Amino acid sequence: MDNHKENQITQLSRLLPGCRGLVRSSALQGSMRRRLQDLGLVEGTLVRCLHQGPGGNPMAYDIRGAVIALRKEDAQHILIEREGRLWQ
Template identity: 55%
Template sequence: MNRAVCLNDIEPGQSAVVKQLLSDGSIRRRLLDIGLVEGTLVECIGRSPGGDPSAYLIRGAVIAIRSEDSTRIMIREMR
């Protein structure tokens, strides 16, 4: 069974589907512009040496997202 978690909770190599964006303002607009809408498949492909930001494969592009922002992206984990 899938459980609701935030994007920051997945580890490199794991994939998830976007469920909801809880962000607002300009960061919400940026996330929507890169294609983070409900139903989008996202794969975590790595983290920086310090752990923040993380790199995600989103619609064929690698995007770095800070932990502060990725905790506001709700997902359904893929098992």
């Protein structure tokens, strides 16, 4: 909260429904990393959080026009830059 710069970059799992962010990096490993890349989740992709599932997990994201459900446990490994602060 105190550091403005750090605040811009956050985990994908922290993106609230209705908000968007640009993918900066992914710390996922192995086949999950590649699977998400095949779904179009590469650096620079604009992702929108759509809604939470029952129980708060998984979350649904709009990735390049398709709706993809990801668990928080996976989404927290993807770092994004929140939209709206991109131009500050």
